[in-house]
Amino acid sequence: MADGPVAELLLRRLEASDGGLDSAELAAELGMEHQAVVGAVKSLQALGEVIEAELRSTKRWELTAEGEEIAREGSHEARVFRSIPPEGLAQSELMRLPSGKVGFSKAMSNKWIRVDKSAADGPRVFRVVDSMEDEVQRRLQLIQGGQAEKLGEKERSELRKRKLLAEVGSWRDRPFKPYNFLAHGVLPDSGHLHPLLKVRSQFRQIFLEMGFTEMPTDNFIESSFWNFDALFQPQQHPARDQHDTFFLRDPAEALQLPMDYVQRVKRTHSQGGYGSQGYKYTWKLDEARKNLLRTHTTSASARALYRLAQKKPFTPVKYFSIDRVFRNETLDATHLAEFHQIEGVVADHGLTLGHLMGVLREFFTKLGITQLRFKPAYNPYTEPSMEVFSYHQGLKKWVEVGNSGVFRPEMLLPMGLPENVSVIAWGLSLERPTMIKYGINNIRDLVGHKVNLQMVYDSPLCRLDAEPRPPPTQEAA
Amino acid sequence: MPTVSVKRDLLFQALGRTYTDEEFDELCFEFGLELDEITSEKEIISKEQGNVKAAGASDVVLYKIDVPANRYDLLCLEGLVRGLQVFKERIKAPVYKRVMPDGKIQKLIITEETAKIRPFAVAAVLRNIKFTKDRYDSFIELQEKLHQNICRKRALVAIGTHDLDTLSGPFTYTAKRPSDIKFKPLNKTKEYTACELMNIYKTDNHLKHYLHIIENKPLYPVIYDSNGVVLSMPPIINGDHSRITVNTRNIFIECTGTDFTKAKIVLDIIVTMFSEYCENQFTVEAAEVVFPNGKSYTFPELAYRKEMVRADLINKKVGIRETPENLAKLLTRMYLKSEVIGDGNQIEIEIPPTRADIIHACDIVEDAAIAYGYNNIQMTLPKTYTIANQFPLNKLTELLRYDMAAAGFTEVLTFALCSQEDIADKLGLDISATKAVHISNPKTAEFQVARTTLLPGLLKTIAANRKMPLPLKLFEISDIVIKDSNTGPAFFPGRCAEIFARGQSVGKLGVLHPDVITKFELTMPCSSLEINIGPFL
Secondary structure, three states, X not given: OOOOHHHHHHHHHHHHOOOOOOHHXXXXXXXXXXXXXXXXXXXXXXXXXXXXXXXXXOOEEEEOHHHHHHHHHOOHHHHHHHOOOOOOEEHHHHHHOOOHHHHHHHHHHOOOEEEEOOOOOOOEEEEXXXXXXXXXXXXXXXXXXXXXXXXXXXXXXXXXXXXOEEEEOOOOOOOOOOOXXXXXXXXXXXXXXXXXXXXXXXXXXXXXXXXXXXXXXXXXEEEHHHHXXXXXXXXXXXXXXOOOOOEEEEOOEOOOOOHHHHHHHHHHHHOOEOOEOOOOOOOOHXXXXXXXXXXXXXXXXXXXXXXXXXXOOOOOEEEEEEEEEEOOOOOEOOEOOEEEEEEEEEEEEOOOHHHHHHHHHHHHHOOOOOOEEEEEOOEOOEEEEEEEEEEEOOOOEEEEEEEEEEEOHHHHHHHOOOOOEEEEEEEEEOHHHHHHHOOOOOHHHOOOOOOOHHHHHHOOOOOOOOOOOOOOOOOOO | OOEEEEEHHHHHHHHOOOOOHHHHHHHHHHHOOEEEEEEEHHHHHHHHHOHHHHOOOOOOEEEEXXXXXXXXXXXXXXHHHHHHXXXXXXXXXXXXXXXXXXXXXXXXXXXXXXXXXXXXXXXXXXXXXXXXXXXXXXXXXXXXXXXXXXOOXXXXXXXXXXXXXXXXXXXXXXXXXXXHOEEOEOOOOOXXXXXXXXXXXXXXXXXXXXXXXXXXXXXXXXXXXXXXXEXXXXXXXXXXXXXXXXXXXXXXXXXXXXXHHHHHHHHHHHHHHHHHHEOOOOEEEOEEEEOOOOOEEEEOOOXXXXXXXXXXXXXXXXXXXOOHHHHHHHHHXXXXXXXXXXXXXXXXXXXXXXXXXXXXXXXXXXXXXXXXXXHHOOOOOOOOOOOOOOOHHHHHHHHHHHHHHHOOOEEOOXXXXXXXXXXXXXXXXXXXXXXXXXEOOOOOHHHOEEOOOOHHHHHHHHHOOOOOOOOXXXXXXXXXXXXXXXXXXOEEEEXXXXXXXXXXXXXXXXXXXXXXXXXXXXXXXXXXXXXXXXXXX
16 A cells, blocks of 8 residues: 555655645545545555654534524524514414424523513513524524634534534544454453363253252262272272272271171172172272272262162152263373263162163253164173264264163162162263364363363353354464 | 174184174174274284284284173184074074093192182183184183183183193192292293293283282292193293193193182183084083192083073063063073073073173163163153252352353363372472372372362463463362361462451462462462352352
8 A cells, every 4th residue: 555556646745745734635636535545644654754644633513404594594592582573472472483482492591582471361472682693693604604613612512412513524424444354353351161161061951951950979089989889890890900090098098988888788799689699709898998089970879879778768869960080091182080970860660771761862862962872881880781872973973972771789779779769870971072062172172271271262152952063264364 | 891803704604694894883783792993913013013014914804893891701703603693593502511521530639828829720621622723813812801801910810721631630739939930931942930930021011910919929829730740820821831732632721810709700711612612512521629628629610590580570671561482582592591481471591601790680681671672672751750959069169150250250170180299389388288188109290199279270271371361360160179178378478368258267368479470380470269169058
């Protein structure tokens, strides 16, 4: 722009002139848009040391249509005055005149007229003074003559209030610079919620909508007893290895365990009972006391079911929890030592595998997943067990979306739950659906302190029942 | 999940038909297996060591199949084939029999020295077996799989298989001082004492993981034959003398360990799987094991157990309505031979020695459901009527989260595990004063302790986001782990305060001490607030 034709013209004129140029005048002279001249000025300014420009705002005043009428015919109050004959005029008649209503009160406050209320046939208006100066008309005519500056600010303001005067160059007539819709804009100051926790809030809603009560899970630390033994997971199970579980050095052992229940669990593991062969190994209390960072929230479910079993008579329940668990496994792009587990549990008389599948269908429908398939699986504490698969449109294959099963009697009966009560349960991770929804490939970009805060700032609403979109493409800067 | 690698064409040959990959994948899905990967030896080497090393390797197609962790009978091609054929009703489940030998029974005598280190042993004989290269490889591979799974990396049970024709019984299982044990182990050319072997195997990538099981004990387990030949030094290595080859005809199997039940199961699995290749198919020759107290047992147990389950129980638990006869048919397909007995409602189920995973009626229910087909079960909703309640702490947390964001703060999610430094030194505290919970054997410093305060996580987040425009206003509402109340982070003197609500101390706020800022590699002044929301419930 600085080397464009307008700029060149401007420079030539400037050279030739003395005392500078007015951009508006120049624009008029050159017959072009004022904005084009302003644009040239600004780009020349940007070069530095070439021109100097000073911003001046000039206001031009123009009469409105009413103002023009008054300049011609006189103000309403003057017309009212002139229409009153020496003998006066009935007020009712006066009011019927064109300027009557508008001019009457002004003429009164100017003390040009008075009203005699005691007149014989109704209030009568008389002149007070013999003649008057129609200031308003005079002022308007001044402005019409281009001498608005002869009036004071206050006088102009008054006329503007009476809508007789308008400032020109007000927005109605001015051309506006077109918007640059490609500019980024200025973001308003705001706070943000973390995407994983937004998803968590949605899952909480889903469970609450389905009538599930939230279990207490405010304990990252758990004993091996509640994390494994109470779930009928044997003490030599590989998951209880140092390699998979974070055991505690300090405090190393849980001291408070319900001993009569512990005894029943011990018997079931080592000798069987409740219709089971048991595992037939030597069960050790020391092993059960070992403290650890919980590897699943199923330990919280076990605690909740145990508490339920102590209440007689039995009442059916639906429980859920969403909280953090810890695994000491190999870390990679989709696995961290800490992640969140979602778990749902239903305990009632006569629940079947068909019921579990039905509950799963309702749950996943709320996530917008309607095509489900179930596959036999194995968990130490559920039998039957099922892996839940859904059809991924993008990948064109079935992908696992959760794990589920019916808790084993060896787990439920030692707690004291009645024999015909079945407990169905299912679980999935919170991180996986979040990463899919928000288009994040590496879990480290979602969880932990190394997360890019811009990602948190930019993460959209969590709408679980809407189709997942591909991640937004970056616009070239 | 254990993975079994089988040659695809061998598998199809044994199954009597071919499948497309999709068809086989579908079959696995139905049965509860997973076709994890289709590859070849060449591809595997190529991935791990590059194309050059892979040249010349076999490109025979391999199926890697994931098998449930409690199905020891599916850990080899033989077991998979048998299971799938019975499932598809192409064969009847073979009946495994223990037979007494024509001549003298093989004897394994356990001495009392083993009691302190590895007290249990079981044994059996596979008579007149015929191996091919593939069968032999499968035999070795199954032992390895069992070692990794049910044997808990040989700690619970270790398997030794020996060419019986190179040995002469009776065998003695004892324990001796390492210096007193000397033999030529498998794959070596001369004799070594046990001490020397322990040293040599420290650098053996395969065996070094098992040394710890006996290393520091005064006596090491060892099995001899009547001529003093060492069969094996469990759980480390077998002797070279009795090693098995493709041409071996008679195999003596011994399993030693610390879990008697598992040793018996393991033995049963090996002999049931491979007795298929014995001249007298599916028969196993008995062996006698004499314990230190004089008690003698005959192995393998190969016990068949009968269980009774009501047909309506199965129907009720699964949510189907099959006749008892149909249910019996379904179970028979799952290798659980069943028939309807009694009043027509009872099903008698025979549990073979290969199904040690069946320990309760619920295991039988699952098998019935698998044979029925999970995806054929009608989905229904429970009639359970419940009123939902939120956990008060979480309810309050949600309310606070939204208003914190409304106040302009950004939520972060930081790790609960961190280094000792993060919660102590960097905050100007001594670690013992923090009453923190310590993790045993942390792999790295990042897993030393559980956080006693949320502050380090927030500060580390700021440090990792240096390029973000200021101000940075962050918050987190989550659990911390403390043994009892801690003393709080180091604030700038005179610029901190304890927060009281309803007369109770609920937390602290203040300007952080410059030392804290520097230790977290930050440069800007920082103030923090931390309160316990428990008292507000």
